[in-house]
Amino acid sequence: MDLSSSPTTLTAPQSSTLAVGPTRLTERFGALPPRRKAMLAGGVAAMLALIVASVLWSSRPEYRVLFSNLSDKDGGAIVAQLSKMNVPYRFSEGGGAVLVPADQVHDVRLKLAQAGLPKGSAVGFELMDGARFGTTQFQERLNFQRGLEGELVRSITALSAVEAARVHLAIPNQNGFFRDQQKPSASVLLTLYPGQTLDRAQIAGIVHLVSASVPEMSPRAVSVLDQTGALLSEAQDGSGVTNMLDATQVQHVSRVEQAYVKRILDILEPVIGRDNLRAQVSADIDFSQTESTTEEFRPNQGGQPAAVRSSQTSENIGGAGSGQMVGGVPGAASNQPVAGASAPVNGTAQTMQPMGGAAGAVTSSGRRDAVTNFEVDKTVRVVRAATGTVKRLAVAVVVNHRAGTDKKGQPTSQPLSQEELDKLTALVQESVGFVKERGDTVKVVNAPFRPVEVDTSELPLWKQPQLLEMVRTLAVPLALVALGLAVVFGVIRPVLRDMRKAEELEREKNRLDAVVDDVEELPALTDAGTGGAAGTTPALAAPEELSPSDRRLNEVRDLTRKNPAAVARILRGWVNGTEAE
Incomplete structure (x- = not known):
């Protein structure tokens, strides 16, 4: 009988046999060794712990700085207020800063400001708010001075480089009965942050801030020191004139020097190249202020050498009616009366003349005074010397050797000739306005430049900020x-792999059982072995020593060799999901 034509009903293994339900999982978990069970339970617990830790970490609020650089008193008051407000807080920077959740920073700051926190170590003009009745004038003046010092401290500590500051004001008591009043003075002690410094402009700003806050205080009366005791404000001599340049003068000197350097580079770079030139200029600037006055007197010039400025004339004329003119030598003799006649000793008579004038003349007198003032040719010249004039220039220029190649094509360098250096020196002198009389110096040196070595060693990746x-x-x-x-791949996955292997073995066993069952139902199998009579095929008999599964595998192999068409039809039915007939 042909097996291919025998009507046979075969049933493919259903997928339900592959389904794994909760009961099946429980059975498989129970079948695991105790060590595998412990590993699986530990892995599940670790995964749950990781999930909980991730949730807690992601939900943790971000903290930001609420206040920093707090004194111990202010820090304690702020912490007590935060505890009353039920706001979580932390400390950082060695306890000098208080941190709160980022979403509550501004709200908490406003509430603390309403409560008057932080008060700060410096007390400002709020000290005057607590003035009581009966306060003496001395106490009021002292409180005002303390408040002014506190306000100056707050203003100075607002600078980014200043960590803390102290201000001492010496304000004398003004009295209207004294002609010479004492002038106020001030001292400022600064504590700078590590690595921070103040430039001249910032120091001058602090000096002017303090001097402008106190009436009648001169900037020269303000002294600024740092935490090391170094005097930061400009030193002054006995005349009150500063011996150092202020910030504006230093900037002016720097601008002048940079302008000269730019002139040198602009004129030499096209000749020798930008990378083959270095120049520096040192300028001596005179910032002294001088003023001179000159008066010159010269004779009058022109057609009228005498220019009358003013003229005054006075005249006095008088006379006597005796008919005689008063004359003679002035003095007592002319004022004596005429003497009588007397005989001479020798008997000769002499004629007597009246003294003081001729007889019979009319005596008269007069006086006339004239004063004339003339203009004087005078020239008054006032000269004020300009500040910031250049007293002396010192110029230094370094020129690289001329680059070239040798016969083998290798790069070489050759020094410039003396003639070329002289030409470059002349160009530099003309560009800076060289004046030999004032002591200017220009030095041009030819020297080989060191090759620029590029630092290829970068900061290691693990050290980058x-x-x-x-x-x-x-x-x-x-x-x-x-x-x-680690938990998934080290604990859970091996356990699941063992469970999957056991499941595959079980599934394979079920498939073998289904194949053997289907094969045993084939009627052709019996006919092929007995020739139409019922019986058992001797070839399918298995030795007693084989296991049941091995015996069934041997039966399937024998069936496949003897009737491959029937096995192919069975497999085709399994693949198509239909029953083979």
């Missing part, structure tokens, strides 16, 4: 992820 910050930020989540992967 950006990477360190990123690692600090992602350390916790990355650790959680790594721990989760």
Whole structure:
């Protein structure tokens, strides 16, 4: 009988046999060894712990600085107020800063400001708010001075480089009965942050801030020191004139020097190249202020040498009616009366003349005074010397050797000739306005430049600040992820793999059972072995020593060799999901 034509009903193994339900999982978990059970339970517990830690870490609020650089008194008051407000807080920077959740920073600051916190170590003009009745004038003046010092401290500590400051004001008591009043003075002690410094402009700003806050205080009366005791304000001599340049003068000197350097570079770079030249200029600037006055007197010039400025004339004329003119030698003799006649000793008569004038003349007198003032040719010349004039220039220029190649094509360098150096020196002198009389010097040196070595050694990746910050930020989540992967691949996956192997073995066994069952139902199998009579095929008999599964495998192999068409039809039915007939 042909097996291919025998009507046979075969049933393919249903997929329900592959389904794994809760009961099946429980059975398989119970079938695991105790060590596998412990590993699986530990892995599940670790995964749950990781999930809980991730949730807690992601929900943790971000903290930001509420206040920093607080004194112990203000820090304690702020912490007590935060505890009353039920606001979580932390400390950082060695307890000098208070941190609160980022979403509550501004709200908490406003509430603390309403409560008057932080008060700060410096007390300002709010000290005057607590003035009581009966306060003496001395106490009021002292409180005002303390408040002014506190306000100046707050203003100075607002600078980014200043950590703390103290201000001492010496304000004398003004009295209207004294002609010479004492002038106020001030001292400022600064505590700078590590690595921070103040330039001249900032120091001058602090000096003017203090001097402008106190009436009648001169900037020269303000002294500024740092925490090391170094005097930061400009030193002054006995005349009150500063011996050092202020910030504006220093900037002016720097601008003048840079302008001269730019002139040198502009004229030499086209000749020798930008990378083959270095120049520096040192300018001696005179900032002294001088003023001179000159008066010159010269004779009058022109057609009228005498220019009358003013003229005054006075005249006095008088006379006597005796008919005689008063004359003679002035003095007592002319005022004596005429003497009588007398005989001479020798008997000769002499004629007597009246003294003081001729007889019979009319006596008269007069006086006339004239004063004339003339203009004088005078020239008054006032000269004020300009400040910031250049007293002396010192110019230094370094020129690189001339680059070239030898016969083999190798790069070489050759020094410039003396003639070329002289030409470059002349160009530099003309560009800076060289004046030999005032002591200017220009030096041009030819020297080989050292090749620029590019530092290829970069900072290692693990030392870069950006990477360190990123690692600090992602350390916790990355650790959680790594721990989760270790649990999954080290504990859970091996256990699941063992369970999957057991499931595959069970599934294979079920398939073999189905094949054997289907084969045993074939009627052709019996006919092929007995020739139409019922019986058992001797070829399918298995030795007693084989296991049942091995015996069935041998039966299937024998069937496949003897009737491959029937086995192919069975397999085709399984693949198509239909029953083979």
